Amino acid sequence: MSLIDVDNRRAIIDRRAIAERFRSGGDVAEILRKALEAGREEIASRIASEPGSGRAAAQATAFLHDQIVRLAYEAVIGTTDPALALVGLGGTGRGEMAPYSDLDLMFLTAKRPSPETEQIAQAMLHLLWDLKIKVGHSVRSTTDLISLAKSDMTVRTAFLEARPICGTTQVFDGVMQRFRTDVVAGTSAEFVAAKLAERDERHVRMGDTRYVVEPNVKEGKGGLRDLHALYWIGKYVHGVERSADLVSAGLLTAAEYRGFDRAERFFWSVRCHLHLLAGRAEERLGFEHQRQIAEIMRYADRPGKSAVERFMQFYFLNAKSVGDLTGVFLAQLDEQLGKKGFRFALPTILRKPKRLAGFVLDRGRLSIPTDGFLRDEPLRLLEIFALAAREQLEIHPTAMRAATRDATLIGRKLRDDPRANAFFMEVLTSIHHPETVLRWMNEAGVFGRFVPDFGRVVAQMQFDMYHHYTVDEHSIRAIGLLAAIERGELKDDHPLSTALIKQIASRRVLYVAVLLHDIAKGRGGDHSELGAEIALRLCPRLGLDPAETETVSWLVRYHLLLSSTAFKRDIADPKTIEDFVRLVQSPERLRLLLILTVVDIRAVGPSVWNDWKRSLLRTMFEAAEERLRLGHKQHGRAELVEARQKELADAVNWSARAVKAHAKRLPDSYWLAEPPSWQIANARQVATAEAHIGDAQPSVAVENDLESGATRVSVFTPDREGLFYRICAGLAGAGANIIDARIHTTRDGMALDNLLVLDGRGKSYTDKRLRGRLARAVEVALSATNPPPLPQTQTSSPRSKAFTVAPSVAIADRASTRTTVVEVNAGDRPALLAALTAAIHAEGHRIHSAHIATYGERAVDVFYLTRADGKKLSERDIGALRDALVSAAGRDSRAEAA
Structure with a gap:
């Protein structure tokens, strides 16, 4: 230049x-x-x-x-x-x-x-x-x-x-x-190989996908550095002085260079705006800047899609274009260097495919015999990908270039062709890494043309801190995880799903449901309901029979049911299981739903899946499976309480009188709600605490729980007004994040509360000293004369400030037979739970259990409440509580602390 x-x-x-x-x-x-x-x-x-x-x-x-x-x-x-x-x-x-x-x-x-x-x-x-x-x-x-x-x-x-x-x-x-x-x-091949290795290492460092929702404009996959790398290679090999000279060098066509130029101009604009907004050399296009740049670059809201989502979709489409250009550029370069004996690409296979149906092999990669081979018979646009999946072959960039160019030939006639749909289903349900071939189909534009509803979510981001990838990338990753589970590769992480996938009646139902579960995002309205309608229309075309179609539609409609119930409701409450089973209706649906839920959560992004979620889903599945299989719970309430108490007696080796006295102190809800291992630990904690007669100090035990992957905090102390708030405030002040809590009151006025907490990284407290610090923080909060103030929290991160989450309160009075279930949605922040519990106690209500879930910048806290007299909340109570919780959720705790 x-x-x-x-x-x-x-x-x-x-x-x-x-x-x-x-x-x-x-x-x-x-x-x-x-x-x-x-x-x-x-x-x-x-x-x-x-x-x-x-x-x-x-x-x-x-x-x-x-x-x-x-x-x-x-x-x-x-x-x-x-x-x-x-x-x-x-x-x-x-x-x-x-x-x-x-x-x-x-x-x-x-x-x-x-x-x-x-x-x-x-x-x-x-x-x-x-x-x-x-x-x-x-x-x-x-x-x-x-x-x-x-x-x-x-x-x-x-x-x-x-x-x-x-x-x-x-x-x-x-x-x-x-x-x-x-x-x-004489060093062209050496330079090209080094630049490609450097590019691959950089991609891995940046997440190895073009579709991370906070991309690096300069270094990320599909960004400016990838375009620069093509120019460097062209300059090194051919001595080009400008990127436009890549056309005369035979590395890009004129049309392809226009795509190169368009992407480069767009990325330079984004990068310059990013620098100016940040006031420094910032290259990560974070949430805090995306909305501002969308406004600066004059994107506008559209029905179902905000301006920032439209801007980011165009960003990812350009990143995808860079990936396409890189493939065809390298293919041309490989051919040029090959004529001189300096090929740099070395893919090969050690076997011969069974049949190629007219396609050819080019040094181990699947290619086309002539430039018009796909154009002459558009069915081959699907067949080439099915063949690649079947024979586990890489597709040659020359063939990818032709597929990208000829994808426009896919119309209604081809979409309705049973042979084309059979080829597509072969790719989708392949057990051999289907995500790789689906990604190639997506890159070529064949996927979106053949399934237009999927084409609408290509490169579509969700503007939140929970989802790490675009909708299309998330769905393809979920399919890859499903195949990995079926291959048995994730048995250690997902033993239940690995066992269940061998029991399902129809593999293709599961794979199609995973493909379609988010296909209606960005349209406005409930994407689950809209997606279920799409499934009813699309599944017959894909070759599914009426029963399979109905099941896929149901799975798409209720793909969030299992996770929302397990993470937001008290699964020890029989009413929770009853309501869930009423919707699921069959063991087969339950198995399919469990596997779909697992891959959906895992594909959201790194660190989203954890042992606590695994534990909740497994417990929920087992309870529902028993109810579906037998039509009722195998053991009634009284039988289960008795069995738990006998299990405790066998473990602690107390006298029969001591066991009976301990059992009599605690309500049936305690024996039904807590895991046996916790009940044993609680019993020993209570015995030790009461052995110190006259000791007014609360008993606080902090131990790691292997089953949940979290740290259990158990508190035994005289019950009093605002007790749970004090515990929450103490833990928040020590930097712990509460993920679950159950509150019990003995018949003689003692409180026995069990909470699960994680540290700031979402991990359990492995350091014994840090567990001791948590215990001391709770002890201080409980022993203080006055309730501790809300902990002073750090300033919200710039990322979280990019989002506005209006607090809302939903009351589910029929979700439990004994309590009123209150769900609070709000922007996540440290000490939010403490603020909400303070509001609940100020209204004079009792908390029986609390269940905390976070989805990026959003927190969902669910409380099971009664009035002080043990009855459900009245309409007047609900109105006052709703106002108090909305105020607490929207209030910045830093201001209160000040």
């Missing part, structure tokens, strides 16, 4: 006018600082008026820094003329810099740098640092540079885009000639 392309350069910086100020005796640093500030303001105003002019802004920024460097150089050297070239590298050399990019300079000399050269370099660097410019710099001789470029691929790549800014250009010309002859010549 030529810096002459910059429009109205003197409005950005007038070098002659500034040089004149130097001669007038002004302070050099101050003059340059004002010039830099004025230039940045001019560039910012230009991109503000033309939000899509990011590349022009990047070029203007490079021009501004060029002039600053030249002026600084002239001020430092004065009237001397050192044999020194000041060279821009990387983006500085290419002539494209984001507003806060580093300035990458090399001080280049023909011979070993002299003391004078070192002094000039130091003086210039100090001057630039005074201007708050971050400078990457080096001082090299010609010999040093060539030697380093031979051994260090980073140096070689940086110098590939080198450009003289000022100084003695003959030095630069000489070293560039040597670089081409001594370094570049």
Whole structure:
């Protein structure tokens, strides 16, 4: 790129006018600082008026820094003329810099740098640092540079885009000639292989997908660096001077280059806006900036899809385009190098496929015999992917290029063709990594054309902190996890699902349900209900019979039922199981729903799945399965209580009288709700506490619970008003996150409360000292004369500030026979639970259990309540409580603490 392309350069910086100020005796640093500030303001105003002019802004920024460097150089050297070239590298050399990019300079000399050269370099660097410019710099001789470029691929790549800014250009010309002859010549294959390995490592570091919802614009998969890598390779192999020259080099077609150019311009615009908003070199497009950039770039809301979601969908479509271009670019390059005996791609197979149906193999990759092979018979657009899945073959980029081009041939006729649908189902239900082939279908545009409803969610993000991937990527990952479970590869993580998947009647029902469970997102309305309607229409086309179609539709409609019930309701309450089983109706549906729920949660993103969720889902499944299998619970309430008490007697080795006394103190709800291992631990804790007669200190036990993967906090102390609030406040003050709680009162007025907590990383407290700290925090909160204030919390993160969650309260009076179930939805924050419990206690109500779930920035806290007299809440109680909880949920606890 030529810096002459910059429009109205003197409005950005007038070098002659500034040089004149130097001669007038002004302070050099101050003059340059004002010039830099004025230039940045001019560039910012230009991109503000033309939000899509990011590349022009990047070029203007490079021009501004060029002039600053030249002026600084002239001020430092004065009237001397050192044999020194000041060279821009990387983006500085290419002539494209984001507003806060580093300035990458090399001080280049023909011979070993002299003391004078070192002094000039130091003086210039100090001057630039005074201007708050971050400078990457080096001082090299010609010999040093060539030697380093031979051994260090980073140096070689940086110098590939080198450009003289000022100084003695003959030095630069000489070293560039040597670089081409001594370094570049004959090393194309080596360079390409190194750049591809570097790209792969970078992708892994950035998440190895284009579809993370907070992408890195510069380094992420499908971002600017991937485009730069194509340009570097083209420049190294063919000596291209501009990215447009990739067409004449035979690496891209004119149409493909237009896609390259469109993506590059878009990403430069996003990157420049991101830098300007952050006021620094920020490359991660975080939630806190997405909404602002969508507004700046003039995206508007549409029914069912917000402006920020439309902006991010266009971002991901461009990232997808970069991936497509990379594939065809590398295929062309491989062919070119192959003619010279320097192929860099080495995929191969050690067997022959059974049959290729007219397709061919190109060094182990599935390809097409002629350019028009897919166009001549559009059915082959599906067949090639089915063949790849069946034979576990990689598809050659040449064939992918043709599939991408010819995907437009997919219309109603092909979509209704039973053969095409059979090919699609073969891919979808393949046990051999179907996610890989589905991703290829998606990249080529075949997936969205063949299943138009899926095409509507391609590259669609969900603007929240819970979902880590776009809707299409989430669904494809879920299918991959399903196949991995069926292959037995996730037996340790998901033993129940691994066992159940062998028992289901129809594999394809499960795979189709996983594909369709989120297919109606972004349309407005309930995506589960809309998705169920889509399933009824689509499944017959895919070859499913009426019974299978009905089951898929039901699974899509209720795909959140199991998780929402297990995570938000008291599964020890018989009414919870009754209501759930009334909807599920059959053991087969229950098995399918459990597996669908597992892969759905696992595919949301890393760290979303944990042992606690596994434990809740398993407990829920087992209770429901027993009810469905027998038509009733195998053991009645009284029988189960008696069995639990006998299990305790066998474990603690107490006298029959002591066991009977302990059992009599606790209500039946305790014996039904708590796991036997907790009941045993509680009994020993109570016995130890009561052995210390006269000790007024509360008994607090903190131990790790292997089954749930969390830490159990058990509190035994005299019951009193606001007790549970004190416990919550103490734990919140110590930094613990409560995920579940059950509150019990003995018949003689003691409280026995069991809570599960996790640390700030979502893990149990493995350090014994930290568990001791939790216990002390609760003890202090319980022993204080007055209830502790709400803990002072840290300021919300910039990410969470990007979201507004309006607090809401839902009352489910029929969800329990004995209690009123209150569900609070609010923006998650530390000490939220403490604030809510304070409001409940202030209204005079008793909490019997609390269940806490978080979904990114949103918290869902569910309480099972009664009035102080043990009765359900009245309408008047509910109205007052609703107002109090909405106020507490929306109130910032930092303000209260202050």
